[in-house]
Amino acid sequence: MTAVALLTTCIWVYMLFLRGFFWRVAVPTTSSPTVSLARPRPDSVVAVIPARNEAPDIGQTVRALLAQDYLGEVRIIVVDDHSTDGTADIARRAAAAVGASDRVTVIAARELPAGWTGKLWAVSEGLEAAQALSPDFILLTDADITHGPRSLSILTSRAKAEDLDLTSEMVLLRCVSGPERMLIPAFVFFFFMLYPPRWVADPAERTAGAAGGCMLVRPAALERIGGISAIHGALIDDCALATAIKKSGGKIRLDVTRETVSARVYGSFADIWAMIARTAYTQLRYSPVILAGTLAGLFLTYLVPPLFAICSHGGVRFLGLITWSMMVVAFAPTLRLYGRSAAWGLVLPLIAMFYAAATVGSAVNYWLGKGGQWKGRAQAGPSL
Secondary structure, eight states, X not given: OHHHHHHHHHXXXXXXXXXXXXXXXXXXXXXXXXXXXXXXXXXXXXXXXXXXXXXXXXXXXXXXXXXXXXXXXXXXXXXXXXXXXXXXXXHHHHHHHTTOGGGEEEEEOOOOOTTOOHHHHHHHHHHHHHHTTOOSEEEEEOTTEEOOTTHHHHHHHHHHHHTOSEEEEEEEOOOOSXXXXXXXXXXXXXXXXXXXXXXXXXXXXXXXXXXXXXEEEXXXXXXXXXXXXXXXXXXXXXXXXXXXXXXXXXXXXXXXXXXXXXXXXXXXXXXXXXXXXXXXXXXXXXOHHHHHHHHXXXXXXXXXXXXXXXXXXXXXXXXXXHHHHHHHHHHHXXXXXXXXXXXXXXXXXXXXXXXXXXXXXXXXXXXXTOBTOBTTBOOBOTTO
């Protein structure tokens, strides 16, 4: 037991100090953007929004992009991915209501080809239309994202200042319902644990990640990787795009923001379970061996320390308390970002077990041919 306790302590020492300080999430300080006198016009941006049955949110998403405090030209392409709820009409009405119909184009996605995921095919359709406009940047965003008024100014300024090919931000996820308040901050914590922003930005590190709700990309970077078709079957499309761009020699960056928010509602534990299960087994490369190792690692990393702290004694209890404390310290910045008490760090072990169970559920869905369930489509499974 002492050896196991020491191992868990070493794991958390590694997590705190040797994994790119992923847990120190903070919104980067960004100065007010300035217009270069050397360039006759500000950069143009075309936003591509794939939308499948997004009637509740698409109007606000379009309005927020049209209201950007940005000096350059902003155009929007909404790709209606066979919606049945009037998504396309709502997007058009949102543009017309602010007198900007000429800046918003709504196109209908063609039938989904074999081998493509639904979202990436819609993105591909939108990119074809966007690239015809020859923009300086393309914003890939989701239909349920409300961009803050300075979003494009911040993203483009950062991209130009650091010569970035892909600039991404993890938007502020909705954290209102009881299940959201309990589980969503941990989702962000685990995401950055997998993709430490310092490692993502470091050309010497292989780690590449992005947050699909907000990705600003240079058209030249897309061309260099062979277009979005290079990742046409990817279920975790944002990180697949980041990986492809970084492998091609491109510079990428991943940050967190409070200005841009997601309206996606996860009102129940089942909703959050489904969100995790959609891609968890994909992240494990559909490997039963990696799944078993991941579950063992989650148990050892998150559940063993509090069990030792509560149920053991002597040196083993002391190590359990120290390790549990490190866990609480690591989770605190993410909780602060979401306005939650640091005391929630004490229940991170139980939250981690929920994520572990949902990961098993993800594997079961895959084995049943129901993997990657989203908007009525199953996009991963041994029979697909």
